[in-house]
Amino acid sequence: MQTREMALLIQDAVLLPAGRLEIRVALPAELAMVVMVLKGQCGLAFGAQKSNDTLPCYATVTECDIIDFNQLEDNTLSIVLEGRQRLKVLSAAMRSDGIWIARTLPCQNWRDEPIVGEFEIISAALEQFYEVNPDLLELYTQVHLEDATWVSQRWLEVLPMYNRDKLLLVEQPDCHKTMDFVLQLLRSHVDV
The missing domain is CATH 1.10.4060 (LON domain-like fold)
Structure with a gap:
């Protein structure tokens, strides 16, 4: 399987494949990352925040798409993310502009199965x-x-x-x- 570099958005939440989450983006680095992703310069991975470790988030993250966005009354941005693919973070580093970039590897999503x-x-x-x-x-x-x-x-x-x-x-x-x-x-x- 091929590894990929992706921008890493870290929040105190979990987003999984086929899930949707609306979050507020206010920090300059987060706004710059949204611009990078929307311009197609890199993919976006969403990770659950973790402290006291070498990684800023848990190693299992979700590749996601920005499917909607709105400017809020306080001039911050609200974005709606949709999870696509589970990924494993192999390494991550913060760039000088504050954007986290992660080297990721795709993982198997859970298969659909009926509830019985x-x-x-x-x-x-x-x-x-x-x-x-x-x-x-x-x-x-x-x-x-x-x-x-x-x-x-x-x-x-x-x-x-x-x-x-x-x-x-x-x-x-x-x-x-x-x-x-x-x-x-x-x-x-x-x-x-």
Whole structure:
């Protein structure tokens, strides 16, 4: 597999393939990076912030596209990102202008698979979550509540967990451990 250099956008959030996330971009280096990406000078990878390590983010990141942007009232920029491909960061360095550049290697995305049996509750709960949080649902033109991978990745993006715990699940070969985790979480919440 071929390695690629990509601009690295680091936030305290997780974005996975087929997921969408709206973030505020205000720092000059982040704005310059958005310009570089929109001009096609490099690809963009989104990583979950990590401190006290040689890398500024967790090693598993997501290649993403900027699919929308708006200027906010305070003259900062809001961008909507859509995740495409999981990547592994091999190395990263900050340029003199403050932009992080990472050498990345593509990783296998989780395969789509149908939700069956007891796991259908996870899909129904996500649908209810989106009804309560319509601003998150508005980011999507299509939802895939029938797909276990899509549903489990959306749960990982929104659950209030430490990024390190989310990434332990993200780095699994498929969505099964995430599905089990979310099912147990929902059952424990209902049993209370």
